[in-house]
Amino acid sequence: MASASDTFAQAGLSEERSFPQRASRWTWRFAREYPLGAFGALFAIMLVLMALIPGVFASADPTAQVLRDRFQGPSAEHWFGTDALGRDLYSRIIFGARTSIIVGFGVVLVSAVLSTFLGVVSGYYGGLFDTVFQRLVDIGIALPGLIFIILFITAFQDLPGGQTVPIILSVAILIAIRLSRVIRSGAIAVREEQYVEAARALGAGSSRIMIQHVVPNVFALVLVSASIEVGAAILIESALAFLGYGIPPPTPSWGRMLNEAREELIRSPHLAIYPGFAIFFTVYSFNMLGDAVRDKLDPRLRGSR
Numbered sequence: 001m002a003s004a005s006d007t008f009a010q011a012g013l014s015e016e017r018s019f020p021q022r023a024s025r026w027t028w029r030f031a032r033e034y035p036l037g038a039f040g041a042l043f044a045i046m047l048v049l050m051a052l053i054p055g056v057f058a059s060a061d062p063t064a065q066v067l068r069d070r071f072q073g074p075s076a077e078h079w080f081g082t083d084a085l086g087r088d089l090y091s092r093i094i095f096g097a098r099t100s101i102i103v104g105f106g107v108v109l110v111s112a113v114l115s116t117f118l119g120v121v122s123g124y125y126g127g128l129f130d131t132v133f134q135r136l137v138d139i140g141i142a143l144p145g146l147i148f149i150i151l152f153i154t155a156f157q158d159l160p161g162g163q164t165v166p167i168i169l170s171v172a173i174l175i176a177i178r179l180s181r182v183i184r185s186g187a188i189a190v191r192e193e194q195y196v197e198a199a200r201a202l203g204a205g206s207s208r209i210m211i212q213h214v215v216p217n218v219f220a221l222v223l224v225s226a227s228i229e230v231g232a233a234i235l236i237e238s239a240l241a242f243l244g245y246g247i248p249p250p251t252p253s254w255g256r257m258l259n260e261a262r263e264e265l266i267r268s269p270h271l272a273i274y275p276g277f278a279i280f281f282t283v284y285s286f287n288m289l290g291d292a293v294r295d296k297l298d299p300r301l302r303g304s305r
Contacts, residue, residue, distance in 0.1 A: 030292070030296070034291075034292035034295065034296070036288040036291070036292065037288050037291065037292020037293070037295075037296075038292070040284075040286060040287070040289030040290075041289050041292075044285055044286060044289055047100070047101055047282060048101060050094050050098070050101075051098040051100075051102070054094050054095045054097070054098060058088075058090055058095065060088040060090070060091040061088075061091065062087060062091040062095040062096075062252045063087065063250045063252075064088070065085040065086050065087055066082070066086035067085065067086050068086065069082045069086040070082060070084055070085065071084065071264065071267065071268045072086075073270060074270060080093065080270060080274045081270045081271070081274075083260065083271055084260065084264065084271075089257075089270070089271070089274055090274075092257060093252070093254065093275060093278050096252035096257065096275070097278075097282075099237070099247050099251060099254075100237060100238070100254060102164065103164070103171075103233060103234065103237040103247075104230045104237070105230065106164075106168040106172070107172045107229070107236075108172075108175075108229050108230050108233060110168060110169065110172035110176070111172040111176040111179060111226075112176075112225070112226050114173070114176035114180075115176040115178075115179035115182075115183050115225075116183055116215065116218070116222055118133070118176065118180040118183075119179070119181065119182070119183025119184040119186075119187055120183060120184075120187045120210050121210070122134070122180065122184045122187070123183070123184035123187025123214075124191050124206065124210055124214055125206075126188070134184075137177055137180060140174070141177060141178060143174075145174050146239075148170065148174065149167070149170040149174070149245075150240075150243075150245055152166055152170035152173075153166040153240075163245070163246070163248060164247060167240060167245075167246070167247070171233055171236050172233075175229050175232070175233070179225050182225060183218050183221055183222065186218035186221050187214050187218055190214045190217045193213075195213065196209060196213050196214070199212075199213060223293065223297065224290060224293055224294040227293045227294075228286065228287060228291075230286045230290075231282065231285070231286030232283075234279070234282055234286070235283050237255065238253075238254050238255035238258070238279050239255060240255065241253040241255025241258075241259065242255040242256070242258050242259045244256075254279050255279075257275040258272055258275050258276060258279075261275070
């Protein structure tokens with residue numbers, strides 16, 4: 001007869017073996033229910049891999065200049081052709097994914113933390129503090145976003161990390177101001193729940209209630225907003241690079257590649273087509289993934305915008 005320890009060990013081994021099966025079934029169910037969301041997730045994973053290990057996807061140096069190969073069209077040697085300096089366009093797009101992922105995920109991380117803090121504190125305390133804070137939010141929403149970002153980058157371009165840090169911080173502040181209102185609405189609803197009243201009656205402080213009860217219950221809002229705002233942050237970074245305020249060269253950037261292609265659209269349209277499609281599919285994929293996550297976490301919002 002097997003001992004009790006053997007029985008528990010076998011049960012644990014069975015549960016461990018069943019985890020991949022459960023994960024596989026969940027993945028297949030998600031892909032079947034949300035095919036566009038699954039496409040977005042697959043594309044996002046591929047982008048992350050490109051950012052982490054770009055050398056696996058492209059072997060050519062994205063900054064190497066071969067002037068005799070200028071303005072070549074797509075070929076077996078250069079899949080997407082070459083630019084005005086003879087640089088391989090395919091490699092530049094692959095390595096440019098790192099810039100987009102760093103900015104996109106950096107903006108989402110900073111904005112999620114900032115908007116959660118501001119929204120939860122404002123919604124939980126209410127009263128005069130909430131009124132004053134919401135008027136400040138109104139001012140922040142009324143600010144011309146692009147002008148604010150350019151001024152912020154110009155003022156803080158000497159920070160460590162070059163222009164990457166000012167870009168992330170400026171875009172994150174604008175997104176956090178808007179998202180804080182969404183988080184605030186969720187915090188107000190949670191504040192009125194009975195378990196929060198019970199915790200307050202038992203002597204729990206405001207900080208403990210916000211950390212243990214309010215934040216976990218608004219986390220779904222934060223997650224959905226974050227998955228959608230990644231695409232918006234990448235699009236803003238590309239627009240800044242197109243205007244000349246993005247990550248400085250020689251680091252590849254999709255927006256700067258579009259900027260450099262403006263004067264050669266007639267002779268070499270491929271210079272704008274491929275980075276344009278890279279931006280389009282990236283933003284589209286993250287938006288579809290965000291919609292699927294939103295529908296999965298809150299079916300009541302399914303099909304809404």
